[in-house]
Amino acid sequence: xxxxxxxxxxxxxxxxxxxxxxxxxxxxxxxxxxxxxxxxxxxxxxxxxxxxxxxxxxxxxxxxxxxxxxxxxxxxxxxxxxxxxxxxxxxxxxxxxxxxxxxxxxxxxxxxxxxxxxxxxxxxxxxxxxxxxxxxxxxxxxxxxxxxxxxxxxxxxxxxxxxxxxxxxxxxxxxxxxxxxxxxxxxxxxxxxxxxxxxxxxxxxxxxxxxxxxxxxxxxxxxxxxxxxxxxxxxxxxxxxxxxxxxxxxxxxxxxxxxxxxxxxxxxxxxxxxxxxxxxxxxxxxxxxxxxxxxxxxxxxxxxxxxxxxxxxxxxxxxxxxxxxxxxxxxxxxxxxxxxxxxxxxxxxxxxxxxxxxxxxxxxxxxxxxxxxxxxxxxxxxxxxxxxxxxxxxxxxxxxxxxxxxxxxxxxxxxxxxxxxxxxxxxxxxxxxxxxxxxxxxxxxxxxxxxxxxxxxxxxxxxxxxxxxxxxxxxxxxxxxxxxxxxxxxxxxxxxxxxxxxxxxxxxxxxxxxxxxxxxxxxxxxxxxxxxxxxxxxxxxxxxxxxxxxxxxxxxxxxxxxxxxxxxxxxxxxxxxxxxxxxxxxxxxxxxxxxxxxxxxxxxxxxxxxxxxxxxxxxxxxxxxxxxxxxxxxxxxxxxxxxxxxxxxxxxxxxxxxxxxxxxxxxxxxxxxxxxxxxxxxxxxxxxxxxxxxxxxxxxxxxxxxxxxxxxxxxxxxxxxxxxxxxxxxxxxxxxxxxxxxxxxxxxxxxxxxxxxxxxxxxxx
Ligand SMILES: [Zn+2]
Ligand SMILES: [Zn+2]
Numbered sequence: 016x017x018x019x020x021x022x023x024x025x026x027x028x029x030x031x032x033x034x035x036x037x038x039x040x041x042x043x044x045x046x047x048x049x050x051x052x053x054x055x056x057x058x059x060x061x062x063x064x065x066x067x068x069x070x071x072x073x074x075x076x077x078x079x080x081x082x083x084x085x086x087x088x089x090x091x092x093x094x095x096x097x098x099x100x101x102x103x104x105x106x107x108x109x110x111x112x113x114x115x116x117x118x119x120x121x122x123x124x125x126x127x128x129x130x131x132x133x134x135x136x137x138x139x140x141x142x143x144x145x146x147x148x149x150x151x152x153x154x155x156x157x158x159x160x161x162x163x164x165x166x167x168x169x170x171x172x173x174x175x176x177x178x179x180x181x182x183x184x185x186x187x188x189x190x191x192x193x194x195x196x197x198x199x200x201x202x203x204x205x206x207x208x209x210x211x212x213x214x215x216x217x218x219x220x221x222x223x224x225x226x227x228x229x230x231x232x233x234x235x236x237x238x239x240x241x242x243x244x245x246x247x248x249x250x251x252x253x254x255x256x257x258x259x260x261x262x263x264x265x266x267x268x269x270x271x272x273x274x275x276x277x278x279x280x281x282x283x284x285x286x287x288x289x290x291x292x293x294x295x296x297x298x299x300x301x302x303x304x305x306x307x308x309x310x311x312x313x314x315x316x317x318x319x320x321x322x323x324x325x326x327x328x329x330x331x332x333x334x335x336x337x338x339x340x341x342x343x344x345x346x347x348x349x350x351x352x353x354x355x356x357x358x359x360x361x362x363x364x365x366x367x368x369x370x371x372x373x374x375x376x377x378x379x380x381x382x383x384x385x386x387x388x389x390x391x392x393x394x395x396x397x398x399x400x401x402x403x404x405x406x407x408x409x410x411x412x413x414x415x416x417x418x419x420x421x422x423x424x425x426x427x428x429x430x431x432x433x434x435x436x437x438x439x440x441x442x443x444x445x446x447x448x449x450x451x452x453x454x455x456x457x458x459x460x461x462x463x464x465x466x467x468x469x470x471x472x473x474x475x476x477x478x479x480x481x482x483x484x485x486x487x488x489x490x491x492x493x494x495x496x497x498x499x500x501x502x503x504x505x506x507x508x509x510x511x512x513x514x515x516x517x518x519x520x521x522x523x524x525x526x527x528x529x530x531x532x533x534x535x536x537x538x539x540x541x542x543x544x545x546x547x548x549x550x551x552x553x554x555x556x557x558x559x560x561x562x563x564x565x566x567x568x569x570x571x572x573x574x575x576x577x578x579x580x581x582x583x584x585x586x587x588x589x590x591x592x593x594x595x596x597x598x599x600x601x602x603x604x605x606x607x608x609x610x611x612x613x614x615x616x617x618x619x620x621x622x623x624x625x626x627x628x629x630x631x632x633x634x635x636x637x638x639x640x641x642x643x644x645x646x647x648x649x650x651x652x653x654x655x656x657x658x659x660x661x662x663x664x665x666x667x668x669x670x671x672x673x674x675x676x677x678x679x680x681x682x683x684x685x686x687x688x689x690x691x692x693x694x695x696x697x698x699x700x701x702x703x704x705x706x707x708x709x710x711x712x713x714x715x716x717x718x719x720x721x722x723x724x725x726x727x728x729x730x731x732x733x734x735x736x737x738x739x740x741x742x743x744x745x746x747x748x749x750x751x752x753x754x755x756x757x758x759x760x761x762x763x764x765x766x767x768x769x770x771x772x773x774x775x776x777x778x779x780x
Contacts, residue, residue: 031102031103032070032071038094039096039125040068042095045068048193052083062606084100087100094131130164130246137156151333152334154205157197157200164382169468169470171202178203187209217691225741236251240252241372242369245335247348249358249372249600251536260346261275264346271643273641274324276328278329288313294395297307303697308389323581325390328385349384367705383405386400399429400445404756411515415773423768430762431764440512458486475496477490479499498771507527507727508546524544525711528621528761529569538619541557541674548771558676562574563577563608576593581609581678584680593632629649659699662703723749724749724750724751731759
């Protein structure tokens, strides 16, 4: 929080004007101010203005209102975020009371809160046997409950939410209109008399079943698979320690080994299975309740095979709390078939995925998955940013502000969209891969939702450079002017925008991922770009190697292993144990493809290099279920103690410099021949990438006086690499920037695209 630069101790006879900027609308801020003024016996008024609230405060006695300002900052509503407070003298109007003035909708950027976990007050009421909302699964207040997923449009008012069809009972209405009540203007306010109700049904027959949550709990204990409607969609739930149930859930979801998320009743249960650092604990118990990836202490069969982490979350809706009252640990995974978006309505085919359905009659307007985070160096790294974080606005550097509205479409895989208006960017939840038809529909749904919610009328669209991405085609068909931005450049611009780096500051962007379309038409992915918001220079990259079979190479890591072996040894490739699993004819075929350049585009992909080494080291299967599986297993295998690394070479006669891994691969093969442990091969490889980053950064410092390095791209979800590379560069005196509130993977492309468009606008002014 930034305090006002202005002097906050001005003594005024008896009246002041206070303007509070930040996330202070739709979060119970005005009633909070009302209650505070009441408590301290001040008169005046409060109203919403563009991205803030304005307060007029007066007192018949001489005061500096310090008590008010202190309380304002120390007891503000949990969902609010104060960016700046301005205080100035005002005329004394001799007002008789304190009022909340009606908001007129104007040009302002009106904030909508993310969905927030049930607060302590509501939880206590729900557990209180004599409270009128005892065991009511939809209890909420001004400080907690559903928001983003139930709002249809602005202004944020009950009739614009999916609660519109529930008429408030007299008790609820009295709470709703009383500014001194903690449910004053809580739009989703409800109780057992007037609010939503749950219902349990048999999935195949649709037959209703009595017993509610109690019955649901016992069905889970019996090993059944349940679909449970939450905030942003249905979860598929089963008992986490019932291996047969977990196995069946995996079959239903068509998910062989990809980790499943767990929901535990409390922290003590989580700590039985995983270590929890203070920063991880803080995230787990925060009101946003993400899934946090934690280091395994004790394995749970079938949940996260071959990996050293488990993903845990705590209950976040009242319904989850009630469900886990008599259960310790459940699997709670998104209800979708492979590669499709999370289901939000029963009609979407939920019955095919479970034995029983626990649903309710409060519709979900916008779907959103659970967010997934890990902690590296005490800071969050987002693997997926969605429920609980969306639609938090991101302020841009003041010099980048533009009067135009902008829509950015991201890339193709793990997509998000971002909208820009009046100095703020709002980034959508994770939308999945757009090459899947249903995800593309979800992408369109979300564009509609965000532009409507924030009253954005796009005048400019930004898309990726790839000519065949669905998002690029959407931009072309929009009829609006559009810009295209290179993938790895957009990656680098995202944290520049997030951390409000000023225009003209040049950084070295280390952009390491699986694939992005390059200016030369090749598949880029191991990129070192010297960049500012306007442009970039490709300073260095991983040397191109053939990608035999194109997309198929990402699914079959042995193809990349062969490609790198041929790069290091020519056509006389050595005998490597891992290759014995591959059919001789297939090896021959791929070698022929590489030699003749048949269906073998060139790539500098860092992800594919990790695939190759993972396969050679024996940590990857022949075929992978999802793109990052082989790299994740290689990371899991790496030990912490090994300091050594492998050789590499940098061709630095001309720009861009090229990094060759021929030496690295030869040394890996040598280690394999000498039966060096997988853990140390993996660790040495991680150290090699770290050394490469460090030496390119040194060259950038020498030649371009670069002092700031940015780490982006999906490869930086790798905890060990991120930690080691950050430490190495800090030791060399660099500042290291990385995304903290957004994911380093392709989810952040749309933010970077907005940054580029804003700079372009600025250059045109
Ligand atoms: Zn509450
Ligand atoms: Zn009611």
